[in-house]
Amino acid sequence: MATIDGLVIKDAVKVERIGVHSHIRGLGLNDRLEPAQTADGMVGQLAARQAAGFIVKMIQEGKIAGRALLITGEPGTGKTAIAMAISKALGSDTPFVSITASEVFSTEINKTESLTQAFRRAIGIQIKEETEVLEGEVVALEIDRPASGVGPKVGRLTMRTTDMETIYDLGSKMVDACIREHIVAGDVVQVDKASGRVTRIGRAFTRSHDYDAMGPQVKFVQCPDGEIQKRRETVHTVCLHDVDVINSRTQGYVALFSGDTGEIKAEVRDQINKKVLEWREEGKARFVPGVLFIDEAHMLDIECFSFLNRAIEGELSPLLIMATNRLISKVRGTDIESAHGMPSDLLDRMLIIQAEGYTSEEISRILRIRADEEGVKIDSKALELLTKLANSTSMRYCIQLISVAEVLRQRSRKESVTTEEIGKAYKMFYDSKRSEKFLTDSFIQ
Structure with missing residues (x-):
């Protein structure tokens, strides 16, 4: 920091946000689509990753547009991580749109319009x-x-x-x-x-x-x-939704920045589809079918499932990937119990990838990767303790303890995170099971 003519000049510091899945670089497959035990930030899940690799290959060859994929498994088994790895493996040219099912109900537009806009954002056009x-x-x-x-x-x-x-x-x-x-x-x-x-x-x-x-x-x-x-x-690459917005608003492309897209008339979309298909026939444009990922898909209701059932078979449809941790539950909006909380007719149109649970060794590798991603130096005993805690609580909880333990290490001015910092962080912050036990004991008393 310097002072020039009475003004304080501060150094510009680049701030990088570390996300939950920022350590993932791809699926970790070789040229023969065989997964390594640990590669590109992915650990374990060999069968699921190999199946996802075949899906990526089919997307790149344009053979799977208009189909659906379901990733199932217990919480914390890496369903979202597999979807993120698919997006990384596809590269920057392939559109990847990620939403949660609750977003469909939280917008000012109706449910089918929200899903339609998500579908159109996942379809790219190279003009x-x-x-x-x-x-x-x-x-x-x-x-x-x-x-x-x-x-x-x-x-x-x-x-x-x-x-x-x-x-x-x-x-x-x-x-x-x-x-x-x-x-x-x-x-x-x-x-x-x-x-x-x-x-x-x-x-x-x-x-x-x-x-x-x-x-x-x-x-x-x-x-x-x-x-x-x-x-x-x-070559200009745009998504169909951007074209819809530009042609449906008097202010044109300004609506893209204001975010006030509103509902788009079906007539506008039909005219755009007709024009884009003409460009494709003339060789002026090429479709790039992308990926639409819907997390917590069991939160969708029967109307949304009915819309998706029809939408995935359309001529202009991306690959639909859904993730859920439900086993047998009611389809929202009905009294019908079905596998994964989805109607059986939609499940018949989907390929299903099962995400298995992690072993203790795989959990230890994931925690080590997360510590390296966050720039935290952790010793072997502390990592072993975190692995044991992950088996008794959850891996997500232990990943969050890494950041807390790093703050405690800085306060104590140690070279690396030890079991002492992990223990202090464990006592300061409750996991879901201890919190539930505490509430149960308090209610009984």
Whole structure:
């Protein structure tokens, strides 16, 4: 921290939030879709991970769009972790939308509209657009300013490639763009002829001798070859819901930022579907079926299940992944008992992955991974104690004890978390079983 002219200048500190599943990098499978015991943040669950790997392979090959997958298992067996691993394995190009069933009932719009918007967010469209650009190395940039200081500025831009050199006359808009981007001789730039946008690609290698020292932001590139004017194909990736919002509101794309999307008329969606399908037939667009993950799916009612039963068979439908920890329970909104709290006709259309419980060794590995993710140094005895607590309480509870124990370690100024900090954290914070016992004993008294 420094003081300049009486002002206190503080150092900028980057704050990173560590989420519950931030340690997961993928499914941990090899090229033959065989899972390792511990890889990419995933531990155990070999059969479930391998089954999820086949699902990912089918998604990437476009063979499973419009189907549904159900991940079942007891609480704390990694159902959400498997869904997150699927999203990581799919990559950034495949849309992944995660919601909880309770979100459907907490919005101002009706249930089916909320589910429809979630479905549309999970369907991506890659739209191809051809643009004409000027690409080359700037040889000289001359700007003529009016002597009075009032009026438009004009200029001349000399660009070259390895094969040719051309001079272009610039208007005031292009001159302002060059000034704003700090374009100088020796820069390799790309100019969009339609929009007038100027983009600096880097600095030409031929100008590298001009610098005795340079910062990390200086990027040297080769001088382009061929003609200066070229046609480039640009691919824009958007989701269907964004297209719906833009075409259903008078303020257009502003609704995307305000969040006030409201209900979208079916006529608008039908017109958009028709247009997008035409683009696909003409080769201008390509569908990217994504993944819609609904956690705690047993919270949905019979109306939502009926809607999903029909929606997953639509032509424009993503892969639906649902997770639940219910065994035999009533379908919400009815008196019918069914497996996993879902109607049998919907279960018939789903592939089911069973998440098994973790062994003590696997729990120990997960706790070690979580400690490393949070930057906590924990000794072996403390980790062994945490593993025993996880078997008697729950793994989620013990994962939260790691952060508390780290705060206690900092206060005592120890090098690593020991059993003493774990014991103090255990006494300070109750788990669900001890809390239930405490309430039961208090009620009896």
